[in-house]
Amino acid sequence: xxxxxxxxxxxxxxxxxxxxxxxxxxxxxxxxxxxxxxxxxxxxxxxxxxxxxxxxxxxxxxxxxxxxxxxxxxxxxxxxxxxxxxxxxxxxxxxxxxxxxxxxxxxxxxxxxxxxxxxxxxxxxxxxxxxxxxxxxxxxxxxxxxxxxxxxxxxxxxxx
Numbered sequence: 001x002x003x004x005x006x007x008x009x010x011x012x013x014x015x016x017x018x019x020x021x022x023x024x025x026x027x028x029x030x031x032x033x034x035x036x037x038x039x040x041x042x043x044x045x046x047x048x049x050x051x052x053x054x055x056x057x058x059x060x061x062x063x064x065x066x067x068x069x070x071x072x073x074x075x076x077x078x079x080x081x082x083x084x085x086x087x088x089x090x091x092x093x094x095x096x097x098x099x100x101x102x103x104x105x106x107x108x109x110x111x112x113x114x115x116x117x118x119x120x121x122x123x124x125x126x127x128x129x130x131x132x133x134x135x136x137x138x139x140x141x142x143x144x145x146x147x148x149x150x151x152x153x154x155x156x157x158x159x160x
Contacts, residue, residue, distance in 0.1 A: 079140075
């Protein structure tokens with residue numbers, strides 16, 4: 001009985017850590033160059049699983065969407081909006097969108113009207129990014145959360 005009493009605090013700590021990682025916050029690794037200039041391959045970030053999603057947030061999209069690995073992209077279009085790109089200019093609901101994060105030319109894409117549970121995502125490095133231009137809109141159920149805090153490399157530690 002004494003052994004169990006001594007072990008109990010450690011069991012509680014392990015359970016709390018598992019619950020936090022499962023439902024609130026967990027580390028995620030950047031894989032690939034699609035977010036270059038903002039994020040580099042190998043960065044480790046904190047994924048916030050309980051935040052709301054807003055335009056220009058960086059989000060993590062789970063494997064069920066792209067079938068490969070989790071992907072990290074930026075939210076450009078929100079539910080109910082129409083979005084298109086002509087001559088490297090993005091239009092949201094017919095108005096020019098000032099995209100301050102884009103690196104490289106954004107290839108044209110046809111107008112898309114997003115459903116009430118869909119988002120349009122783009123990688124910051126438009127030349128190499130496999131995003132909503134090719135994969136289509138992302139349903140909310142595939143978005144695991146937002147990420148904006150780099151924890152590794154330590155020289156980049158902090159908010160993006």
